[in-house]
Amino acid sequence: MPPRKLVTGVLLAAGSLAGSVLVRRRAARRRERVDFYAEDGSMHSFSEGTVEADRLLPIAHDLLRA
Amino acid sequence: MLGFVDAQQAIADLTEISPQVRDVVVIGADGAPAGSNLDDAAAQQRLADGAKQLVEAAEAMRPGVAQLEAATLAGSVFVVRDGERMIAATTTPEPTVGLVFYDLKTCLRSIEQPKPKPARRRAPAKKKEAEDAAS
Numbered sequence: 001m002p003p004r005k006l007v008t009g010v011l012l013a014a015g016s017l018a019g020s021v022l023v024r025r026r027a028a029r030r031r032e033r034v035d036f037y038a039e040d041g042s043m044h045s046f047s048e049g050t051v052e053a054d055r056l057l058p059i060a061h062d063l064l065r066a
Numbered sequence: 067m068l069g070f071v072d073a074q075q076a077i078a079d080l081t082e083i084s085p086q087v088r089d090v091v092v093i094g095a096d097g098a099p100a101g102s103n104l105d106d107a108a109a110q111q112r113l114a115d116g117a118k119q120l121v122e123a124a125e126a127m128r129p130g131v132a133q134l135e136a137a138t139l140a141g142s143v144f145v146v147r148d149g150e151r152m153i154a155a156t157t158t159p160e161p162t163v164g165l166v167f168y169d170l171k172t173c174l175r176s177i178e179q180p181k182p183k184p185a186r187r188r189a190p191a192k193k194k195e196a197e198d199a200a201s
Contacts, residue, residue, distance in 0.1 A: 032138045036124050037167075039132045052127050056120055060136035060143040063116040064156055066109065 032057055073101025073177050080173040086161040087169070088141070089113055092177060095150035101177070117145045117154030133167060146170045151177075 032048040034056045046052035071079075073092045081087055081103055091113045094100035099110040120143065124131040133146040142157045144166055153174040157166055 030139065034124075034137070035135045035163075036128050036131045037133045038128065038130045040130065044128060052124075055123050055127070056134075056136050057138060059116055059119050059123070060138055061140070063113060063143050064138060064140045066112055 034060075071176055071178065076173045076177045077101055077103050079176075080155075080169055084166065084169045086157045086166060088156045088158065090153065090155045090173075091117065092174065093117060093152040093154065100151075113154055113156070116143070117152060120145055120154075121147065121152065133171075135163060135167075142166075144170055146174060148174045 032053065034046045034053045036044045036046075036052075038044075044052075048054070048057060077090050077092065080090060089102070089104055089109075091102040091104065091110050092100045093114045097114075097118065099107075099114045102110040102113070104110045104113065120134060120136060121131065124134050131147075133144070136143045137160075139159060141159050142161055142163075143154065144157065145152060145154045146167060148171065151174060153170050155166070155170055
């Protein structure tokens with residue numbers, strides 16, 4: 001395979017990979033979630049559908065609607 | 067911010083430096099709103115009550131919560147605790163989380179807390195004066 005074609009192929013593959021990572025990250029950010037930050041510095045994140053998020057998100061919706 | 071300021075000034079500074087922040091309420095140790103950028107007292111109380119509900123629910127599930135973010139598609143609600151006091155804020159969708167937490171903590175810590183009244187000194191006992199006069 002000529003080196004030019006090889007470089008093009010590698011660049012296309014890298015671009016596709018970066019694009020898919022960006023799309024997945026953006027999709028993950030669009031999900032509703034609740035993050036707890038504890039006094040000891042630890043953090044717990046709960047996406048919609050979990051017990052924690054389903055209890056807190058309606059309160060947040062009410063506050064944002066007001 | 068170097069010194070302590072009143073709540074309204076601190077909130078004005080916060081909303082000026084952080085355009086992502088919309089509504090803010092500072093909740094005093096007694097649980098009542100101690101300052102806000104909301105003009106309506108009922109709206110201040112609603113945000114304060116909602117923030118307290120969020121913290122109580124979080125505390126019931128995971129004890130030791132110091133701060134939290136509830137992120138929705140319409141925006142986020144942040145609550146930060148500092149001792150007995152709290153600050154709650156709503157933001158635009160997808161805010162810069164670390165920056166908002168930092169600004170809220172800075173705002174809360176810059177607000178002067180009401181000082182406890184100094185204890186009155188007791189008047190010297192009259193008995194001693196009488197003893198001195200006798201000697």
